[in-house]
Amino acid sequence: MTTVATKPVRRPTGRRTGVSKPNGWWGLAFIAPATIGLIALYVWPFLSTLMKSFQDVPAFGPATFVGLDNYTALxxxxxxxxxxxxxxxxxxxxxxxxxxxxxxxxxxxxxxxxxxxxxxxxxxxxxxxxxxxxxxxxxxxxxxxxxxxxxxxxxxxxxxxxxxxxxxxxxxxxxxxxxxxxxxxxxxxxxxxxxxxxxxxxxxxxxxxxxxxxxxxxxxxxxxxxxxxxxxxxxxxxxxxxxxxxxxxxxxxxxxxxxxxxxxxxxxxxxxxxxxxxxxxxxxxxxxxxxxxxxxxxxxxxxxxxxxx
Amino acid sequence: MKRKWIAATAMAVTAGLLTACSGGSGDTPKNEKVTLTYANWSEDQSPAMKQIAAEFEKANPNITIKVQTLPWPEYWSTLQVGAAGGTAPDAFWMLADHFREYAKGGQLLDLTDTIKSNQIDMNVYPKPVSDSYTYEGKVFALPKDFDTNGLWYNKALFDAAGVKYPDDTWTWQNVQEAAKKLTDPKKGVFGIAAPIDAQGGFYNTILQAGGSIINPEGTASDFASPAGIAGLKFWTDLQAAGESPTLKQLSDTEAVSMFENQKVAMYTSGAYWALRFYKNPDLKDKVDVAPLPQGVKRATVTSGIGNAGYAGSKHPEELKKFLAFLGGTKAAEIQAATGTVLPAYQGTQKPWLDSMPEFHLQVFIDAIDYSVPLPVAGNASEWQGLAPQFLSPAWDGKKPVEQAAKEYQDAVDQVLAKQ
Missing domain, CATH: 1.10.3720.10 (MetI-like)
Structure with a gap:
């Protein structure tokens, strides 16, 4: 999200679409609480679940990568x-x-x-x-x-x-x-x-x-x-x-x-x-x-x- | 201007959110106020736990104990997630079948030194129970209570059928004969409850038949041996004779409820029901308990809750102090006096016996002598869960016991082999 803010995309036509520099910051600040919530509560758990599905995860201790083993077992x-x-x-x-x-x-x-x-x-x-x-x-x-x-x-x-x-x-x-x-x-x-x-x-x-x-x-x-x-x-x-x-x-x-x-x-x-x-x-x-x-x-x-x- | 102000607020909130998670706590200087959490899964026992906590706080004014009661179905998932994420309660109840995973995973506070420095004599606890909380020579939990099994029976139903009450001379044959006489389909009364119950049921009969459940190395099970089959057959025969409610009936209405509703005359189970039966005005005068009947020999499995500490606790020293207190006489006496459970500490059980004088509860204490620890090898929660799947056909009479036992044994061995 920071890349969007620092490098506003300019369309070749020259029309100002998307976020312009000063407004972009404020916009991001406004949606930040929701975005952070989304990332912390949905995106991150999803990614960690996806990662775990390729691992052998014991109750405690380090996980090991097992490729598609879990899926083939399934x-x-x-x-x-x-x-x-x-x-x-x-x-x-x-x-x-x-x-x-x-x-x-x-x-x-x-x-x-x-x-x-x-x-x-x-x-x-x-x-x-x-x-x-x-x-x-x-x-x-x-x-x-x-x-x-x-x-x-x-x-x-x-x-x-x-x-x-x-x-x-x-x-x-x-x-x-x-x-x-x-x-x-x-x-x-x-x-x-x-x-x-x-x-x-x-x-x-x-x-x-x-x-x-x-x-x-x-x-x-x-x-x-x-x-x-x-x-x-x-x-x-x-x-x-x-x-x-x-x-x-x-x-x-x-x-x-x-x-x-x-x-x-x-x-x-x-x-x-x-x-x-x-x-x-x-x-x-x-x-x-x-x-x-x-x-x-x-x-x-x-x-x-x-x-x- | 207004817009900027709102934006600034939004930024401040965001910053707050980001930093909220990182607030850690440093080391606690001596005698600073410390709060420890102590988790259990029993509403029934919670008052006694709070009383113990209060007693400890009196002696240690700088430590506050917060007793947490989680519902049983959520207890283990909450504990596991908490332990993995560093937010587990400081002290918590542990069971032998879950213990190995936690000890192996380094989640439990090593109490070996605490035992030495507090001069705790491990011989005061029933050995099968204290052994089950030892891993690679280190002690990770002190036994809180223990349970053995007995034969609960309904005197009113025995009187009605003109059958003599069970006593310590009873063998399997006595139970079988009594079950036959006590069964009265017209009244909807069954002689005995024969659910697929490992701890209160077929583990005991397999041991009584001279078998073992899991070999000492924890690598193979023994259900399809002659003794294993005999131990399972004890129950399937009762089912086949219609002297127990069917599995379906017992699924809808648990065996203990059937016993409470006076629909079954005999029920083999633990001491932990004593208080519930005693508090039930319909049952108090009608119920009593006898030792489990003998097969080839006398036997019962035993297990007990242990009080364990979380290795990731922020206050390990205070926690050790609390755990030592939980393993001591005072905590045991409070449990006994409130009739909550059978405390593990030797010699503290008398108040428990006296709290329910009409029941012959001494049989549960005498049973320690012939008790065998509940088998917990390997991933116990996984193979224990297999029993209903593999044994139901035998209980329902759809498969010969021998065949079901063999399939069950193979499935359990497969789980054990994974270790």
Whole structure:
């Protein structure tokens, strides 16, 4: 950044673009706090993680350079692929929650008085401690005494051990994840809904369009930028899922944990439980790439469905 | 003018940010006020730790002790990051399975000289525990407490089934017969809890069957030996007979909670539950404890928390003083009197026994005689984590015990070979 300040670039045309000498200094001074924060909290940790991923890092003491060893070990590690599948499955489930959020947002928008009450209700999980959420859902999902199985028994359905049987854990977490993310999504989508001109609804109802038709032909297309934004955020958050697993399965000796680990959980386990920070760093870098690819793909796909008016 | 003023402020803030991190502290002259942090992971024990700290401060007015309690799941990651980054607490609890990494990494304060100069007699601590905090002949932590295992049982459930209470004559066979009689599917009561529990469960039975868990050199495990298989089979047989809640049930509701809810009649585990059971009004009069049943012989694993100091502490002299105090009688007595845990210091356990007279807690102290240290060879946290993965199929009856034991042994040996 100092090079920019001391050697202002002059374009051949002679037009003064970019920063000129006296103003450049002040500009940099203004952004310095943010820049330093960014470098200290994001850029530096990223670079050090990247570096560690090429090293064998013991818990304490000097690291040794091992080239791509961590990455080749990762590719051959069945646990990693299992975690990858779990994370992918969880992300898909979370994505299924987005249509739900859109419908709910539209319904809440219809509510005249008391709209705020619904918003608060849906937002509560966002401001609740994940530990508390984990405890409550553990009770709901309990195979023997759980609320869910109790309700299912009214309909003569035999309940399952939702978070103790690896066949169901990811789905069970997916439901909690959707519920937890709903609050934020509804706020974003609600703001998007308010930006849609009411005249469009009035005009279309004069033309005889019903509520459902309006939803699919006015609400969804005009809301698509917000939906896109929510999707990007949800996918990133879903790929980073860790807390639910940590709270609900670890520390309680749950044998389903072995088959339910997500990528971030595996990272935690390698780096902080088994002291293998180099391997952990490699997992983190791979996850970063997965998130970047997933986001890039979404940006590419948006051209065909997001409508910017 | 105004613009310049704002810019100057921004610069000043930036400069402040840059220098904030570099403020170091020099050497402390004698008798200057010094603050030491002391980290633990137990809310239950925190009051006793604060009481010990206060007692130490009384004798050392220039030293202030700040007791820090971290939640268990975060404790080790916080400690590791702190130690690597130079910001670890001065004194902290250590466990045998994590100890080697820290000692090998040079993160712990060497207490060998402190022990000499304070004339601390290491024989007052249970040997398996003090041995587990010795690395290459140097002592890096003084034992704080210890735990052995016993057979907790619910007298009310025994009475209801008309079964005689366990005592020190009991063998595996007695437990198996009692488990059968105590199991009552109609009431949802199981004879015993058989989770995949190393320390409270299959380590003990493998030792009782005459086996070992890890060889003395720390290079290979012994799970697939005849004794290893017998020790594992003890639990899988109970599972197969339906005399224990299934693994799934025990995953949803921990074994200790099952015992507390009076859904299981027997539970083999440590002394550390005593206070919790004692404080539970539903259990206080119904629960008692007997020695673990004998197999081929008597055995239990033992381990204990150690009080260690951070090698990077800025006040090593004061820290050594504090650690010596933590290893002494006073600290042990406070722990015992509050019923917190079984203190490691020999002869200080009586107040602990007296604090819960209805329980036969002496069995935990008697067990020292036949106790074996918890195996911690190699990267212990890594191979210990393998048990659920490899043993679940045997517990669920999906794989023969012999096969699961062999696969488990191979996986553990692979980790041990990495050292």
């Amino acid at each position: 590719i051959g590690d069945g646990d990693f692929w299992k975690a990858f599948r779990n994370s992918a499955l969880y992300t898909v489930i979370i994505l299924l929650g987005i249509p739900l959020a859109v419908v709910l947002a539209a319904l809440i928008e219809q509510v005249g008085r008391g709209r705020a009450v619904y918003r608060v209700l849906f937002f509560l999980p966002v401001v609740t401690l994940p530990v508390a959420i984990g405890m409550v859902w553990r009770f709901i999902y309990n195979g023997d005494f759980g609320l869910l199985n109790y309700v299912l028994s009214w309909f003569g359905i035999d309940g399952q051990f939702w978070v103790a049987d690896p066949r169901f854990t990811i789905y069970a977490f997916g439901v909690v994840g959707i519920w937890m993310g709903l609050g934020i999504n509804l706020i974003i989508l609600g703001a998007g809904l308010q930006a849609i001109p009411k005249a469009l609804y009035e005009a279309s109802s004069l033309d005889g369009a019903g509520r459902v038709r309006q939803f699919f032909h006015i609400t969804v297309p005009l809301l698509s930028p917000s939906i896109f934004f929510v999707t990007i955020l949800s996918v990133i958050a879903a790929l980073q899922m860790f807390d639910l697993l940590f709270i609900m399965l670890r520390g309680v000796n749950n044998t389903a944990l072995t088959d339910s680990k997500t990528i971030v959980y595996l990272f935690y386990e390698k780096a902080f439980v088994q002291f293998d920070q180099g391997y952990g760093a490699a997992i983190a870098i791979v996850l970063l790439m997965v998130i970047m690819i997933a986001t890039a793909v979404q940006f590419r796909l948006q051209r065909s469905w997001v409508f910017y008016g």
